[in-house]
Amino acid sequence: MTEPAAAASPAPTPPSLPKGGRIQLVDLARGIALLAMFVFHFAYDLSNFGLIETDIAFEPGWRLFARCIAGSFLVVVGVSLVLATRKGLNRNAFLKRLAMVAAAAALVTVGTFFAMRENFIFFGILHHVALASVLALPFLRLPVLLVILAAALAFALPAFVASPLLDQPWTVWLGFSHAPIQTADFVPVFPWFGCVLTGIALARLVLPRLDGTAAASWRPRPWPTRIICWGGRHSLLVYLVHQPVFIGLIMLATQIAPPLSPDERAFRAECQRSCAGPSNSQQICREVCACTVDGLKRENLWQKALSDTLSSEESTRMTRLAQACLRGP
Helix, strand or coil: CCCCCCCCCCCCCCCCCCCCCCCHHHHHHHHHHHHHHHHHHHHHHHHHCCCCCCCCCCCHHHHHHHHHHHHHHHHHHHHHHHHHCCCCCCHHHHHHHHHHHHHHHHHHHHHHHHHCHHHCCCECHHHHHHHHHHHCHHHHCCCHHHHHHHHHHHHHHHHCCCCHHHHCCCCHHHCCCCCCCCCCCECCHHHHHHHHHHHHHHHHHHHHHHCCCHHHHCCCCCHHHHHHHHHHHCHHHHHHHHHHHHHHHHHHHHHHCCCCCHHHHHHHHHHHHHHCECCECHHHHHHHHHHHHHHHHHCCCHHHHHHCCCCHHHHHHHHHHHHHHHHCC
16 A cells, blocks of 8 residues: 565665666556555445445455455555665665555544544554554565565464454454444554565566566556556555545535435335346336335325325335336336
8 A cells, every 4th residue: 555665685786777767567556456446435435425335345256355355455565665676675664654654544433433433444544554564674674485484374374263252342453353343444564464475475476576677667658547546656645535535425426416315215115026027127126116215205105105004004005105116117
């Protein structure tokens, strides 16, 4: 996510880079990860505001997508650590970058504590990046094989380490807790530090082979690619800004088209389950149920339908409304 500096790489001759000292393919990779994050967070916000029926936080496919995004960011963090320290540790630059990431992580914690106290972020992606930037320093000097073994160990440890002490609130950030954790973003040390170590190993193996190649000197030309690379280069700023922008846009949209209430979402979901069948597609059922809800509101039967207090005659009227919606105009 960011490009902090770290300790020197043990490569005998660090790869020469193009003018400016950046491999912009790394910025591109980070920018693509940002785009994927935008997709997830926007869908999450829509779900949180009740604008879509899918519960993004608990839907398995979306959860897997979120894990892939976090993993890709952390791999790029490892690559960036190697790139930033190929000529040795610039202590001032490292500490400045570390302070920026740590301050941003603290800002996320404080902001989410006041905005969503029950799910506030106490150890999310930025917290991990800040700590991993320090933990990774020794691995920039160790032999690559040991870095690979350490990465494998980091991935494996949560499956083997367990203790009631590790379920306590002050230790859950390590990643060994088996207790339920309620937070909007949780990226504990283990197993996620394995992604950073993987990025370090990949960079140590690949970067020396890029010297003088087209990949090392690649520059974005089309404007969409330039924008993605710019976002990747300024990922910390983009990360901090994008969610307030998304939430602001969604709040503006809800003033124009108010979201469905939980009761209406539940009613529509039950209606769609009843409607589903070989002759009715999901799209048809969504339209029929939306039409039925509109008809119930128009006939002043909506509250009775929600509370299941319709009389026999009113139930018949509701059935006719649904049948009329199914037949269409």
